[in-house]
Amino acid sequence: MLDLTRVLAGPLCTMALADLGADVIKVERPDTGDETRGWGPPFDAEGQSAYFLAVNRNKLSIALDLGVQADRESLLHLVSGADVVVDNFLPGTLERRGIEPEGLLRLHTRLVWCTLTGFDTDPSRPGYDFVVQAESGWMAITGEPDGAPMKIGVALADVVAGKDAAIAILGSLVGRATERSIEDRRLTVSLAHSATAALVNVAQNALVGGAEPERWGNGHPNLVPYQLFDAADRPLALAVGNDFQWSACCRVLELEREAADPRFATNAGRVRHRAEVVAAVAAALRSRPAADWLARLAAARVPAGVVRRVSEALADVAADAVHGISPRPPASVRRPPPRLNQHGNVIRRLGWDACRVP
Secondary structure, X not given: XXXXXXXXXXXXXXXXXXXXXXXXXXXXOOOOOOHHHHOOOOEOOOOOEHHHHXXXXXXXXXXXXXXXXXXXXXXXXXXXXXXXXXEOOOOOOOHHHOOOHHHHHHHOOOOEXXXXXXXXXXXXXXXXXXXXXXXXXXXXXXXXXXXXXXXXXXXXXXXXXXXXXXXXXXXXXXXXXXXXXXXXXXXXXXXHHHHHHOOHXXXXXXXXXXXXXXXXXXXXXXXXXXXXXXXXXXXXXXXXXXXXXXXXXXXXXXXXXXXXXXXXOOHHHXXXXXXXXXXXXXXXXXXXXXXXXXXXXXXXXXXXXXXXXXXXXXXXXXXXXXXXXXXXXXOOOOOOOOOOOOXXXXXXHHHHHHHHOO
């Protein structure tokens, strides 16, 4: 796989496939490389930014200047041996340098080419996660009900689009066993479409109900009680997803009156009487420490958890400062993220066989 991408969505896509065993050569600009190499601090002891390290393991790096004929020829040679090319250039950027995806797809009939873009309606717009979160409806539904629109704390539009691209590529590779047209092998994934599609039930609420979705803070538009509450010592997330869990929750919290109230017997009823249900649950949870409630709720099989810091969450997974969070099998970590042009000489000499060099 030839990785002509930079920043987050594209590199995450190619890293996900590299984790699954794909040989990935990352092509970068000379001198500066992927701009996320400079997105810090923090930087590690070798000067690599944490941002770049997060999405570039299991790859080789070569620096090529596509304005130089010899480097263009090197790129085209790599394309000729690739199964997949992924890019996120603005429209016309590659074509102005004599690199035409459609022509290369005609020439190499097994090739799959995926382009990540920001916006379907205007592919010339640079695609940055924050703008996409604003325009896709995410910020309108994120934040406190009486507060300002709020972005999500992770560049999730990039993450979702990167995973969508990986899925599309895998699907195209599977279908490649039968004769495929150029159109079938020419994939486009946009951050805006991926983000809007990721509204899932919120979008369907609007389509079915006809009402504009609201901001619910830490609440849920379709489930009650399903939000953050204050225990005696720290916040606790309670997620009652069905009527059985509601009955069990009432037993744990000793809410006999609420358990017997027919208005609250179904989730639809609890949503209609949200304020009363939330007030009763909140009053009960304030009486004990979170750890006490978690033990009791777990025994009753009611989903609940505490708000943890990132460092606490990382303690539960295999992770380190070089490779990031290790993927789950059958994916694996085989190489650390590369330094800029680290493998340039061996790739020029061996082409794709450079991936076999330890």
